[in-house]
Amino acid sequence: MNLQTEIAGVVYKNPVMTASGTFGSGMEYSEFVDLNKLGAVVTKGVANVPWPGNPTPRVAEVYGGMLNAIGLQNPGIDVFMERDIPFLKQYDTGIIVNVCGKSVEDYVEVVERLGEEPAVSMLEINVSCPNVKEGAIAFGQKADALYNITNTLKKHAKQPIMMKLSPNVTDITEMARAAEAGGADALSLINTITGMKIDIHRRKFVLANKTGGMSGPAIKPIAVRMVYQTAQAVKLPIVGMGGIATAEDAIEFILAGASAVSVGAMNFINPYCTEEILKGIEDYMRMYRVENLKDLVGAVHE
Amino acid sequence: MKQKVVGQVISQKEIAPMIFDMWIDTTLAGEAQPGQFICVYPKDKSTLLPRPISICEVREDRKALRIVYRVAGAGTKEFSAYQAGESIAVMGPLGNGFPVKAGEAKKAFLIGGGIGVPPMLELAKQLERVGCQVQSVMGYRNQDTFLKQDLEQYGPVYVASEDGSAGTRGNVMDAIRENALEADVIFACGPLPMLRAIKTYAEEKKIPAYISLEERMACGVGACLGCVAKTKNVDVHSHVHNARICTDGPVFLAEEVEI
Structure with a gap:
């Protein structure tokens, strides 16, 4: 049985990855999960300088999921290169680094620094975080802005670039096509869906940021639909995510057209879930006598 | 080592209105320290996130x-x-817990406010064991002084209640003043206004105060950065003025955090 998957020329040993922002740089979850078993660790977003993030409360529970407004707190690229990358290099897993910035120049700086590190196999470009005032989603909600940043970063990047798309748009295929036209090597989707929660007893917003990104099992049907639509619209490989909690969920994304999947909020609920999902995918392939994972990608039919 | 496991409820009773006391048979007890907490997971799949609850x-x-x-x-x-x-x-077990070292402090205040009372019990037990004189100062809303008798095993317990129905009318600081109490270290858990008052008091008295903070959490293990406290200095892990309450705390020296 071959679980390998190829994304923009990079081979990952299996399709199970971690969604950016939910897994740090793997350190915290390495107490629970054997990182060697994962297809890749996708790191928390990193900027050119340290970011303090948003005030608290930053997280809230909602029915079947959660809201977060962390605001991309990160230690900056210098610390990341000195501490996080060497940590991940101890493991036999793919390293995909999520890159964020307030301006195009910020992104370029981080992309160029990461170009010095051959262990980083791919860059995921965060143009979809809904919780910061500058940058991120500002580049991901208008097709021309997304085209421009993709085009610029492609010129500076040594590794393939994967644009992480926001679901907070009218037509995600328009964004996918803009990223493809700009030279993206891959797409990942979906980032969180902007939401809000109000504490009716205090008559206040639960999150200090008022709004936050919704994730968790409740958003999965939206994410599967968007992955399917995107897979129909562009030729780029897709890493699918949004509410994956079980192997069955992951297989839905793969059948909809994802070459790999990322597990996010579920890590908070079951820290062992990535390994369990991988095992469940193997069981499914065994049950249906699927020899190559690749044969499942986009295999849904009418 | 942190683990997620399935334990078994040994017993449970309501010891004050809406305050529940549960014993759990679990391997997590093996290494648990006072001031640490556990995450408890609801079975209802609509409420997915773990609930951080202090170890009593x-x-x-x-x-x-x-x-x-x-x-x-x-x-x-x-x-x-x-x-x-x-x-x-x-x-x-999660978080750092309260420091318990023999000979470090002779006389301690253990200050709990409301649902901040429970973590003081294991701490009182451990401090007494290393020869520290334990003085508990506990703040409640009313006469429902849960865990007071448990705490009395390890030293005197001074009570403050908001409505004056038990002990000193007012808050824990009022109880300290009314009883003319002194200590050379403070351990505290409770609502923010109480912790702020303790921070100020400790600065005036020039004694260390270890305070346990709470915040809405998601992962509980330091990955999501949901629960952070503002720190006076740049934090060694985050490289900004934020420390993770679930991992770098929940116990902080009062002088090191902005509350």
């Missing part, structure tokens, strides 16, 4: 943990209905 007591054989918690929402409401024998998913 560790059984002598280190095979069971006691938690005392307030029913505050859907998750804790679910837990409160558990009967003896029910399975319960827990992760831990």
Whole structure:
């Protein structure tokens, strides 16, 4: 049985990855999960300088999921290169680094620094975080802005670039096509869906940021639909995510057209879930006598 | 080592209105320290996130943990209905806990406010064991002075109540003044206004105050950066003025955090 998957020329040993922002740089979850078993660790977003993030409360529970407004707190690229990358290099897993910035120049700086590190196999470009005032989603909600940043970063990047798309748009295929036209090597989707929660007893917003990104099992049907639509619209490989909690969920994304999947909020609920999902995918392939994972990608039919 | 395991409820009772006292048979008790917490997972899949709950007591054989918690929402409401024998998913032990070192302090204040009282019990037990004189100062809303008798095993307990129905009318600082108490170290857990008053008091008295903070959490293990406290200096892990309450705390030296 071959679980390998190829994304923009990079081979990952299996399709199970971690969604950016939910897994740090793997350190915290390495107490629970054997990182060697994962297809890749996708790191928390990193900027050119340290970011303090948003005030608290930053997280809230909602029915079947959660809201977060962390605001991309990160230690900056210098610390990341000195501490996080060497940590991940101890493991036999793919390293995909999520890159964020307030301006195009910020992104370029981080992309160029990461170009010095051959262990980083791919860059995921965060143009979809809904919780910061500058940058991120500002580049991901208008097709021309997304085209421009993709085009610029492609010129500076040594590794393939994967644009992480926001679901907070009218037509995600328009964004996918803009990223493809700009030279993206891959797409990942979906980032969180902007939401809000109000504490009716205090008559206040639960999150200090008022709004936050919704994730968790409740958003999965939206994410599967968007992955399917995107897979129909562009030729780029897709890493699918949004509410994956079980192997069955992951297989839905793969059948909809994802070459790999990322597990996010579920890590908070079951820290062992990535390994369990991988095992469940193997069981499914065994049950249906699927020899190559690749044969499942986009295999849904009418 | 942190683990997520399935434990079993040994017993549960309501010890004050909406305050529940549960003993759990779990391997997490093996290494649990006072001031650490566990994450408890609801079974209802609409309420997915773990509930961080402080460790109140560790059984002598280190095979069971006691938690005392307030029913505050859907998750804790679910837990409160558990009967003896029910399975319960827990992760831990989490966080740093209170420092307990022999000879470090001669006379300590253990200050708890409301649902900040429970973590003081295991701490009182451990401090007494290393020869520290324990003085508990506990703040309650009214005469429902839960855990007061448990704490009395380890030293005098001074009570403050908001409505004056038990001990000193007012808050824990009023009780300290009224009883003319002194100490050379403070350990505290409770609402922010209480912790702020303690921070100021400790600065005036020039004594260390270890305070346990709480914040809404998601992962509980330091990955999501949901629960952070503002720090005076740049934090060694985050490289900004934020420390993770779940991992770098929940116990901080009062002088090191902006509250």
